[in-house]
Amino acid sequence: MVGINAAYDNLPKSYLFSEIARRTRAFTAAHPELKVLRLGIGNTTEALPPTLIEALHHGVNLLSYRETYTGYGDEQGNSKLRKAIADSYLARNIKLDPLEVFVSDGAKSDLGNLTTIFGPGIVAVQDPVYPAYVDTTIISGRAGASFNGILEDLVYLVCNEKNGFFPSLPERADIIYLCYPNNPTGATATKEQLKTFVDFARKNKSVIIFDAAYSAFIQDTNLPRSIYEIEGADKCAIEVNSFSKSAGFTGVRLGWTVVPKTLVVDRAEPGKVNSLWNRRQTTFFNGASNIPQEGGLVVLTEQGQRECQAIIDYYLENARIIRTGLLDLGITSFGGENAPYIWMKTPYGMKSWDFFDKLLEETHVVGTPGVGFGPSGEGHFRLSAFGHRENIEAAVDSIRKNLRL
Amino acid sequence: MVGINAAYDNLPKSYLFSEIARRTRAFTAAHPELKVLRLGIGNTTEALPPTLIEALHHGVNLLSYRETYTGYGDEQGNSKLRKAIADSYLARNIKLDPLEVFVSDGAKSDLGNLTTIFGPGIVAVQDPVYPAYVDTTIISGRAGASFNGILEDLVYLVCNEKNGFFPSLPERADIIYLCYPNNPTGATATKEQLKTFVDFARKNKSVIIFDAAYSAFIQDTNLPRSIYEIEGADKCAIEVNSFSKSAGFTGVRLGWTVVPKTLVVDRAEPGKVNSLWNRRQTTFFNGASNIPQEGGLVVLTEQGQRECQAIIDYYLENARIIRTGLLDLGITSFGGENAPYIWMKTPYGMKSWDFFDKLLEETHVVGTPGVGFGPSGEGHFRLSAFGHRENIEAAVDSIRKNLRL
Numbered sequence: 001m002v003g004i005n006a007a008y009d010n011l012p013k014s015y016l017f018s019e020i021a022r023r024t025r026a027f028t029a030a031h032p033e034l035k036v037l038r039l040g041i042g043n044t045t046e047a048l049p050p051t052l053i054e055a056l057h058h059g060v061n062l063l064s065y066r067e068t069y070t071g072y073g074d075e076q077g078n079s080k081l082r083k084a085i086a087d088s089y090l091a092r093n094i095k096l097d098p099l100e101v102f103v104s105d106g107a108k109s110d111l112g113n114l115t116t117i118f119g120p121g122i123v124a125v126q127d128p129v130y131p132a133y134v135d136t137t138i139i140s141g142r143a144g145a146s147f148n149g150i151l152e153d154l155v156y157l158v159c160n161e162k163n164g165f166f167p168s169l170p171e172r173a174d175i176i177y178l179c180y181p182n183n184p185t186g187a188t189a190t191k192e193q194l195k196t197f198v199d200f201a202r203k204n205k206s207v208i209i210f211d212a213a214y215s216a217f218i219q220d221t222n223l224p225r226s227i228y229e230i231e232g233a234d235k236c237a238i239e240v241n242s243f244s245k246s247a248g249f250t251g252v253r254l255g256w257t258v259v260p261k262t263l264v265v266d267r268a269e270p271g272k273v274n275s276l277w278n279r280r281q282t283t284f285f286n287g288a289s290n291i292p293q294e295g296g297l298v299v300l301t302e303q304g305q306r307e308c309q310a311i312i313d314y315y316l317e318n319a320r321i322i323r324t325g326l327l328d329l330g331i332t333s334f335g336g337e338n339a340p341y342i343w344m345k346t347p348y349g350m351k352s353w354d355f356f357d358k359l360l361e362e363t364h365v366v367g368t369p370g371v372g373f374g375p376s377g378e379g380h381f382r383l384s385a386f387g388h389r390e391n392i393e394a395a396v397d398s399i400r401k402n403l404r405l
Numbered sequence: 406m407v408g409i410n411a412a413y414d415n416l417p418k419s420y421l422f423s424e425i426a427r428r429t430r431a432f433t434a435a436h437p438e439l440k441v442l443r444l445g446i447g448n449t450t451e452a453l454p455p456t457l458i459e460a461l462h463h464g465v466n467l468l469s470y471r472e473t474y475t476g477y478g479d480e481q482g483n484s485k486l487r488k489a490i491a492d493s494y495l496a497r498n499i500k501l502d503p504l505e506v507f508v509s510d511g512a513k514s515d516l517g518n519l520t521t522i523f524g525p526g527i528v529a530v531q532d533p534v535y536p537a538y539v540d541t542t543i544i545s546g547r548a549g550a551s552f553n554g555i556l557e558d559l560v561y562l563v564c565n566e567k568n569g570f571f572p573s574l575p576e577r578a579d580i581i582y583l584c585y586p587n588n589p590t591g592a593t594a595t596k597e598q599l600k601t602f603v604d605f606a607r608k609n610k611s612v613i614i615f616d617a618a619y620s621a622f623i624q625d626t627n628l629p630r631s632i633y634e635i636e637g638a639d640k641c642a643i644e645v646n647s648f649s650k651s652a653g654f655t656g657v658r659l660g661w662t663v664v665p666k667t668l669v670v671d672r673a674e675p676g677k678v679n680s681l682w683n684r685r686q687t688t689f690f691n692g693a694s695n696i697p698q699e700g701g702l703v704v705l706t707e708q709g710q711r712e713c714q715a716i717i718d719y720y721l722e723n724a725r726i727i728r729t730g731l732l733d734l735g736i737t738s739f740g741g742e743n744a745p746y747i748w749m750k751t752p753y754g755m756k757s758w759d760f761f762d763k764l765l766e767e768t769h770v771v772g773t774p775g776v777g778f779g780p781s782g783e784g785h786f787r788l789s790a791f792g793h794r795e796n797i798e799a800a801v802d803s804i805r806k807n808l809r810l
Contacts, residue, residue: 001611002525003526003673004672008681043477048468048469053465071653072656116410118410132689135688139688174406248476252696253693268409276413283517284518289510290657290658
């Protein structure tokens with residue numbers, strides 16, 4: 001006799017983006033003549049650049065001849081790609097062994113699965129936060145029961161206007177998720193800020209899981225793109241990254257995780273955590289698709305980087321248009337300069353779901369209620385700069401003209 | 406302070422295929438002039454057929470125009486593909502709702518992750534068995550400690566010549582892995598045989614995880630290709646399948662899992678397990694790559710099936726060549742008729758690793774020692790029919806000429 005994993009019962013009943021979809025569907029059903037402008041989800045919209053398309057076709061062509069056909073590859077990824085990713089850190093003076101790089105099918109899977117290689121421990125997440133970290137922590141049984149949406153065993157690292165969206169150190173935390181450039185606030189972190197957490201983690205033998213999925217959006221050369229720019233981070237941090245946002249691979253699926261051999265945790269010598277993640281991946285995963293891996297190789301070339309950067313610039317210009325629009329209306333907002341997200345304060349301190357409904361009703365724009373990212377997101381609202389320019393402009397125009405302030 | 410997940414310490418130190426690779430490397434280093442003939446791993450070797458290549462190119466082309474570009478898809482897979490997979494069961498009189506089909510990046514991930522949606526329970530695996538089921542059970546903490554390679558909390562369902570490689574019912578088992586056509590024995594199961602386990606599972610509220618990854622190799626029309634051909638299986642069984650072996654997608658990565666809405670477990674109404682797997686996948690996974698999904702759609706068309714069948718026939722002819730060769734030498738072997746694996750008894754009851762060394766030394770053929778699949782695999786050896794025809798023929802010739810019996 002077997003039952004279900006009871007930890008699933010602690011999950012919130014409705015997933016943020018399903019609830020947004022439900023309310024949007026209801027609105028379009030009631031107003032079929034209106035065009036809804038979606039700035040809700042962080043999903044890329046622009047076509048892949050020519051060099052990447054060519055590389056993906058090449059990946060397909062390799063499979064059409066028995067001489068070049070490949071079956072199962074290494075679960076950790078094509079060794080050429082592991083090396084190319086490792087080498088891409090050299091520009092930031094970070095030296096990685098390719099064996100520290102694990103190619104994956106994207107950041108989401110790795111972010112959820114990484115905690116399974118660790119023993120018991122208290123998990124800390126930023127608040128507001130990308131909901132998947134919290135949900136996977138709940139399912140792993142580490143979050144405890146939920147009271148009014150607050151999980152009793154989870155440490156919430158509050159990020160708000162007052163602390164510049166960078167949290168204070170917690171009293172205790174054994175596994176710490178950090179994400180910069182941040183989703184949802186669009187905030188960035190300085191080296192000095194990150195250093196406080198690196199020092200904390202080293203002192204307490206905690207591990208940091210650093211989500212760098214938006215690192216390609218960093219334009220300010222003083223800001224770190226990788227946690228390994230911080231001294232000592234290789235002793236305490238795992239970094240997760242992805243080709244999703246940097247190369248438009250959200251649907252193509254390709255990412256990577258760095259597990260340094262120098263990383264140590266309690267009673268585990270250097271190399272142990274790296275070998276555990278290796279074992280986890282070879283046991284539960286069969287490698288990323290070989291076709292996207294050919295694409296990934298080309299993303300990291302000079303030409304690939306140039307073409308991808310042009311698309312990032314496009315999204316950043318979208319972000320500028322949104323920020324300017326909000327500023328002109330006197331709405332306080334953050335982010336959107338080294339990140340594709342704009343984090344706005346709702347007018348008059350409205351509840352964020354109320355503002356969601358108001359924005360949809362009055363302007364036909366869909367965004368994401370801040371409270372969906374955690375209790376400290378209440379009174380805030382996320383707008384995403386991923387979208388076709390004409391839609392972004394139409395959305396901002398509609399907000400300017402139709403939002404009743 | 407955090408340590409490592411102690412369950413990893415119960416894993417066997419060396420993974421079967423790494424040890425094979427290690428011994429093979431040592432042999433080739435000592436004999437660089439010799440060509441090693443690899444019949445060890447179940448990895449496809451033949452190029453993808455033209456219709457599939459075309460579909461994959463189409464998948465890439467869709468990404469090159471903003472009008473057809475897609476970012477994140479549904480985590481459960483493209484709805485057209487879910488429907489096409491569901492419809493493919495109609496030929497066997499099985500009616501599935503597309504919402505019962507979850508597209509994945511391959512069978513291995515799902516086979517390992519499925520148990521995470523269930524509560525505590527005793528796991529049963531066939532013996533011999535595909536090692537990943539055992540390793541993922543160890544990591545989940547359900548297998549207990551290991552004594553001389555035997556896991557104290559795991560139920561071993563012995564499959565041997567005496568029982569026709571189909572196990573007797575266990576006294577107790579809550580989660581039961583079954584695989585037919587079987588890896589590694591190449592055995593198939595009749596409907597009557599599978600019915601005994603379906604009845605057992607329903608009576609005991611156990612769940613069967615049925616690995617049907619090799620179903621496309623079944624030529625005998627009386628044999629079931631899906632567990633859902635057995636009455637009542639939709640109440641107790643989850644089926645995992647893949648395009649890896651049926652369409653040569655081992656490196657392309659695409660599979661699916663069927664979780665019937667009618668499935669019930671202890672204190673979980675119909676639909677609950679389906680919704681839990683849906684939640685698991687939407688939380689830990691971001692969908693299979695969109696390019697392979699275009700390929701999968703075409704695999705299921707009439708033309709796609711015809712082209713894929715030709716490749717399966719090719720591997721089955723390889724299997725026939727191996728079987729005939731062994732038969733001529735008087736070596737007892739099983740499987741290879743509705744499956745790509747031949748399961749041979751080692752001559753004179755040799756230990757299977759000793760036979761591995763002997764076969765490599767004398768004939769330069771690499772196979773897989775049976776004991777690597779579990780204690781009941783001792784004295785047996787697996788040969789794989791995946792390979793270029795000329796290599797298969799060379800291997801069989803070499804065995805005929807050089808194996809000292």
